[in-house]
Amino acid sequence: xxxxxxxxxxxxxxxxxxxxxxxxxxxxxxxxxxxxxxxxxxxxxxxxxxxxxxxxxxxxxxxxxxxxxxxxxxxxxxxxxxxxxxxxxxxxxxxxxxxxxxxxxxxxxxxxxxxxxxxxxxxxxxxxxxxxxxxxxxxxxxxxxxxxxxxxxxxxxxxxxxxxxxxxxxxxxxxxxxxxxxxxxxxxxxxxxxxxxxxxxxxxxxxxxxxxxxxxxxxxxxxxxxxxxxxxxxxxxxxxxxxxxxxxxxxxxxxxxxxxxxxxxxxxxxxxxxxxxxxxxxxxxxxxxxxxxxxxxxxxxxxxxxxxxxxxxxxxxxxxxxxxxxxxxxxxxxxxxxxxxxxxxxxxxxxxxxxxxxxxxxxxxxxxxxxxxxxxxxxxxxxxxxxxxxxxxxxxxxxxxxxxxxxxxxxxxxxxxxxxxxxxxxxxxxxxxxxxxxxxxxxxxxxxxxxxxxxxxxxxxxxxxxxxxxxxxxxxxxxxxxxxxxxxxxxxxxxxxxxxxxxxxxxxxxxxxxxxxxxxxxxxxxxxxxxxxxxx
Amino acid sequence: xxxxxxxxxxxxxxxxxxxxxxxxxxxxxxxxxxxxxxxxxxxxxxxxxxxxxxxxxxxxxxxxxxxxxxxxxxxxxxxxxxxxxxxxxxxxxxxxxxxxxxxxxxxxxxxxxxxxxxxxxxxxxxxxxxxxxxxxxxxxxxxxxxxxxxxxxxxxxxxxxxxxxxxxxxxxxxxxxxxxxxxxxxxxxxxxxxxxxxxxxxxxxxxxxxxxxxxxxxxxxxxxxx
Numbered sequence: 206x207x208x209x210x211x212x213x214x215x216x217x218x219x220x221x222x223x224x225x226x227x228x229x230x231x232x233x234x235x236x237x238x239x240x241x242x243x244x245x246x247x248x249x250x251x252x253x254x255x256x257x258x259x260x261x262x263x264x265x266x267x268x269x270x271x272x273x274x275x276x277x278x279x280x281x282x283x284x285x286x287x288x289x290x291x292x293x294x295x296x297x298x299x300x301x302x303x304x305x306x307x308x309x310x311x312x313x314x315x316x317x318x319x320x321x322x323x324x325x326x327x328x329x330x331x332x333x334x335x336x337x338x339x340x341x342x343x344x345x346x347x348x349x350x351x352x353x354x355x356x357x358x359x360x361x362x363x364x365x366x367x368x369x370x371x372x373x374x375x376x377x378x379x380x381x382x383x384x385x386x387x388x389x390x391x392x393x394x395x396x397x398x399x400x401x402x403x404x405x406x407x408x409x410x411x412x413x414x415x416x417x418x419x420x421x422x423x424x425x426x427x428x429x430x431x432x433x434x435x436x437x438x439x440x441x442x443x444x445x446x447x448x449x450x451x452x453x454x455x456x457x458x459x460x461x462x463x464x465x466x467x468x469x470x471x472x473x474x475x476x477x478x479x480x481x482x483x484x485x486x487x488x489x490x491x492x493x494x495x496x497x498x499x500x501x502x503x504x505x506x507x508x509x510x511x512x513x514x515x516x517x518x519x520x521x522x523x524x525x526x527x528x529x530x531x532x533x534x535x536x537x538x539x540x541x542x543x544x545x546x547x548x549x550x551x552x553x554x555x556x557x558x559x560x561x562x563x564x565x566x567x568x569x570x571x572x573x574x575x576x577x578x579x580x581x582x583x584x585x586x587x588x589x590x591x592x593x594x595x596x597x598x599x600x601x602x603x604x605x606x607x608x609x610x611x612x613x614x615x616x617x618x619x620x621x622x623x624x625x626x627x628x629x630x631x632x633x634x635x636x637x638x639x640x641x642x643x644x645x646x647x648x649x650x651x652x653x654x655x656x657x658x659x660x661x662x663x664x665x666x667x668x669x670x671x672x673x674x675x676x677x678x679x680x681x682x683x684x685x686x687x688x689x690x691x692x693x694x695x696x697x698x699x700x701x702x703x704x705x706x707x708x709x710x711x712x713x714x715x716x717x718x719x720x721x722x723x724x725x726x727x728x729x730x731x732x733x734x735x736x737x738x739x740x741x
Numbered sequence: 742x743x744x745x746x747x748x749x750x751x752x753x754x755x756x757x758x759x760x761x762x763x764x765x766x767x768x769x770x771x772x773x774x775x776x777x778x779x780x781x782x783x784x785x786x787x788x789x790x791x792x793x794x795x796x797x798x799x800x801x802x803x804x805x806x807x808x809x810x811x812x813x814x815x816x817x818x819x820x821x822x823x824x825x826x827x828x829x830x831x832x833x834x835x836x837x838x839x840x841x842x843x844x845x846x847x848x849x850x851x852x853x854x855x856x857x858x859x860x861x862x863x864x865x866x867x868x869x870x871x872x873x874x875x876x877x878x879x880x881x882x883x884x885x886x887x888x889x890x891x892x893x894x895x896x897x898x899x900x901x902x903x904x905x906x907x908x909x910x911x912x913x914x915x916x917x918x919x920x921x922x923x924x925x926x927x928x929x930x931x932x933x934x935x936x937x938x939x940x941x942x943x944x945x946x947x948x949x950x951x952x953x954x955x956x957x958x959x960x961x962x963x964x965x966x967x
Contacts, residue, residue, distance in 0.1 A: 258789040346854075527964040529920070612942075614949035618963075688857070738952035 215269040215336055217243040218714025219328070220259075222252040222275040224282050228318035238325050240603060241332035244272075251275070253286030253293075257505065258457025260297045265462035267345035270310045270335035274326065277315040287315060292675075294506065299504050304466060305474040305537065306341055309334060352448045360444055361401055363637035368437045371414060372430035373398045379424035379434065384665040385417065388685060390678035392417065394424045395436050400448045401441065407448075415441050417674030418451040420547060421630040421666040435635065442549030448720075452548055455675040456505070458545060463501060467539040468557035476500070476538045485523045487531040493570045493597075494522060494532040495584065496541055497577035499703050510710045514703035521602050527737060528609045531572060531699075535564070543579040546587065546672035560595055566596045576602040576730050578632035578702045586636065595663075602634070602730060603641050603701075618736040619650035625657050625695040627686070627709065628664035629702035642701050642729055647734060655687075655693040665689075667705035668712070683712030687722045697725045699732060775831045777914050780842040780859075781853030782824040783872075785791060789848065793825025795905060795923050800829040803919020809837035810935035820852040829914060846911055847873050848887070849851060867908055869900065883911050885946050894939055902928070902936050904944035910947025917944065 221227050227248055233240055247256055263271045272295055278287040291312055296307035312331055315323045318571025351359075379394035380386045386393060392414050400411040420435040428434065445452065454461050466472060476496065480486075486494075499514035506512045525532050539561060546554040561584075565573065575581050578601075585599035595665065609615070626646060633639045641662045646654055658667050668683040669675045687709060690698045700706045706726050713722045767769045779796060783789040785924040797808040810824040846867045847853035853873045860866060860879050868875055885907045891900040902924060909920050919967055924940055925933040935955035956962075 523964040527961075611945075612949040613890075613946035614953045737964050739956045739961055740950070 209690070213340065215243050215335055215340060215642075216245065216267060217241070217270040217272065218263045218268045218333060219246045219274060220249050220252060220255045221246050221549075221626070222286070223248055223250050224320050225276040225280055226252075226274045226314075226316045226324065229316050229324045231319040232318075233325055236321075240270060240325065240377045242593050243269075243327055243335070244328055245323060246448050250284040251283050252282070253281065253283065253289035255290070256457055257293045257297050257300075257457035258462065260293060261466075262298065262457070262458055262462045263339060263467045264301070264306065264310070265342055265345075266631035267341075267343060269338075269341045269703070270312075271329065272312055272314065272331050274314045274316065274324070274327075275318060277725075279602045280315075280317065282317055284611060290315075291464045296504055296508065298475045300463070300501055301615065303478075303500055304432070304463070304470050304512070306466075309338060310476045312340060316617050323470070327697070328584045340471075343356050343466045343469045344471075347460040352427075357444075357448060358404060361406070363406060364437070364440055364710055365402055365442070368433055368440070369735065370402055370432060370437070373428075373432055374430055375399070376429065378427045378429060382419065382423050382427040384682055385419060385482060385678055388678050388682045390417070392416075392678075396443075397438075399433065406441070411447070413453070415445065416687075417678075419630070419668070420670050422634040423630075423663070425664070426662060439457070439547055440551075441680065442547070443551050445547075446549040446551075453674045455672050458672075460501075460672045461548060461550070463498075464542060464557065465550065465553050468502060468542075468545070468553040468560070470522075470560060472539075474539060476536055477534045480522070480537075481519060484519070484655065485531040486525050486534050488533055490533040491569060491571040492530060492532045493565065493573050494518075494525060494534055495541070495573050495575040495577075495580055496534075496538060497575065497580045497703070499577070502515045502703060502707060510707070510714060512707055512710060515577060517703060517728045517730050520728070521574075523734050524730065524737070527734075528605075530605075533570070535712075538682075541577075541580045541583040543583040543587070546583070547589075548673045557589065558588055560593060562588060562595050564591045569632075570597045573597050573599045573607055574602055575599070576627040578636070579704070582631045582636050584686075598698060601638065601641070603632075603638070603645055604636065606733065607644055610645070614740050616740045617650045617733075618738055620736060621652050622650045622697040622725075623653045623693070623695045624649075624699050624732075625654060625655050625690050625693045626660070626699045627667065627690070627701070627705050628661060629705060630632060630664075630670070631698075632701060633664060634662060634732060637729065644665075645733065646699065649736060651697070653696055657693055659689065659691045667700075667702070667708040669704070670707055679708075680712055680715075683708055684715065684722060687724065688713055690724055691721070695724070695725060699729050700726055701729050703728070750758075756803070761903055764841065776834070777843050778825040778839040778841070778915060779831045779844040779846065779857055779914075780824055781827065781846040781848075782822065782841055782856055783846075783848030783901075784852075784871075785821055785823040787823075787848050788898060789823050790825050791853075791927065792846070792901040793827045795902075795920065795927050796908075799829045799915040799919040799923040799925065802825075803923055804916050806831055807834050811837050811839075821847060822855060822888070824852060824856070839867050844908065845915060845965070846908055848900065848904065850874065865912055866906065867911060869904065882948055883947075885950070887943065890942055890946070891939060894935070896935070899939040900934060901945075902939040905948075906940040906943025906945075908943075909940075909949040910944045911951065921924065 236534045252273050275290045281287045294313040298311050302308050314327045397414055400406055418438045420438055422435045422436045498517045499518050503515045542554040544555040588595050668709040762829045781789050781793045793810055797810040800808040805832045809828045813823045828834050841859050844865045845856055847868045850873050862879055864880040866878050866880055866882040868884050869887045871886050875882045887903040888897055888900040890903050891897045924936050928936045
């Protein structure tokens with residue numbers, strides 16, 4: 206019965222609900238019915254508890270197909286399991302479409318205990334379909350061999366030397382600036398530094414701190430010895446991964462699975478499939494617009510919050526068109542890898558970065574324009590730092606806009622809102638472009654532009670980075686930021702990073718304080734696109 | 742009508758036939774094609790005369806055309822309304838004063854008010870939008886915040902050069918290259934680079950303005966499809 210593709214039996218993972226469907230599966234086993242060999246069954250308490258992260262992780266770990274089998278709506282023992290399963294399946298199917306794996310590799314089925322033959326039929330059909338599609342092509346994340354103690358000590362020593370940790374004067378300026386410490390979290394950058402010097406990186410407090418660091422760079426900004434703390438944390442996380450210590454990935458590691466999958470060459474994403482008709486692109490242009498992960502975010506977060514980060518990409522394209530640039534788009538655009546690198550997975554980051562650089566170099570792309578601060582930093586700075594050789598120039602959309610606006614004959618329609626601005630840590634502190642968004646903001650014609658208490662170089666973070674270590678303190682930090690925004694008397698909070706938008710929107714969901722916290726959020730790119738006008 | 746009469750009366754006048762012929766020939770062409778008449782006006786001290794001078798020199802030395810400059814002398818050049826009259830022509834110029842300018846560059850309200858009456862429907866008006874309110878203009882008006890832009894560049898003395906860049910882009914009265922090289926030779930020593938930069942700013946603004954007009958005419962106002 207086992208069908209073979211390239212002499213390799215495909216992996217089909219079956220998440221099977223303990224209640225109705227499992228009884229049917231047992232009947233099949235008891236009667237020795239021909240369950241396809243490809244099927245590997247995992248018995249779960251409720252199919253509704255198999256969240257989207259787990260579904261995607263199955264693919265990231267090498268599954269070629271995933272079947273989620275639960276109970277008919279109305280027969281769920283817990284009430285909402287079937288509805289959850291359907292919603293989760295639908296979301297992940299949409300993500301699989303964009304990733305290029307295709308929605309057919311994931312399916313949901315619901316069976317009563319007596320429907321064993323129907324279940325068999327379903328499994329055989331699905332197996333045939335997956336065999337017809339062939340392997341998904343994602344290479345499972347390689348197991349990392351644990352470190353020898355001596356190696357670890359040597360690595361730590363190298364880290365200390367490279368980042369000149371001994372230069373730390375233990376003055377505490379970092380802690381007194383750190384947004385996490387200020388919100389009350391037991392967190393101290395200098396304590397991490399001391400722990401690394403003394404080799405005590407495995408104490409639970411230090412581990413937790415390393416994973417929850419925002420890497421926002423405020424401490425680096427204040428450090429009198431200029432210890433590059435964000436980069437140091439990045440390296441420490443790599444070290445933790447290699448000592449097989451678990452990270453603290455949030456959202457079940459959904460985004461990490463997504464990015465890890467992208468580092469496999471066999472994957473060919475299908476991006477930009479539903480652009481508005483009026484957007485002009487040019488498949489031959491040497492100018493490429495690099496979108497980033499926004500479409501994935503919109504699907505993933507639509508379950509909880511109303512986000513429209515994909516709109517930022519559409520508005521960017523509109524602005525490029527406005528200035529007569531019809532950019533090239535990569536239908537197989539992958540992730541830039543920022544979050545892989547910053548959550549300690551350098552191996553897969555490098556795999557992904559190499560694919561990206563080879564692809565863009567190979568196409569003869571001269572300029573890459575992007576609006577996402579993380580994509581910008583990663584493509585512009587990190588790739589070269591990590592030893593890759595991109596032959597293209599990376600330009601932030603704001604730089605492009607400022608250059609065009611400087612030429613003049615364009616103005617902005619006034620709008621009757623007071624605005625304030627949330628800096629992106631990547632664009633502002635880490636890439637040193639604090640003034641750039643402000644130049645653009647000053648061209649706009651709002652009722653007023655008021656800076657928050659902590660703004661520009663001293664701006665505090667949106668509360669999370671690289672999808673790791675989000676906790677109650679992160680929420681408190683976001684709430685503090687929203688309160689600062691309200692204190693300016695603004696009714697529109699302008700952001701420049703899709704993640705700032707996601708995180709601050711999430712904080713507004715606080716059920717007790719929703720009304721005090723709610724404020725309209727909009728990306729700077731979208732505001733510009735909405736109000737820009739040709740002047741005759 | 743005028744032309745017909747001239748043609749009719751020319752043979753009656755006893756002058757050299759070739760000259761008479763040339764005269765008739767020039768007069769029968771639309772003024773814009775063979776001859777461009779420009780008035781630059783503003784306050785004394787804005788560099789109005791220099792701007793006129795650069796226009797004329799660029800046309801004659803750079804573009805190898807004929808040009809004349811008549812500049813306002815006297816108290817005007819110490820702060821009052823002042824003007825420079827430039828004629829650029831493909832052939833010899835016989836009379837250097839401008840009565841109906843094809844191009845009026847106005848950098849002060851007083852200057853504008855003085856010359857607005859001489860404009861025709863086909864003239865082109867260029868103004869500094871922060872200094873001139875173009876009331877009763879009978880013709881197309883292009884505006885640029887030249888003085889503000891010059892201040893942003895660090896020296897408001899360069900407003901005239903920005904205006905020259907703008908004029909070059911909008912009217913094409915002189916070529917870009919001729920204007921740039923004339924500016925480099927005419928401005929005070931050591932400031933050539935910054936003046937060329939100022940010229941480029943004005944030039945870009947002009948191109949952008951033309952583009953904006955084209956877009957507006959095509960119904961594209963903003964970035965969103967409305």
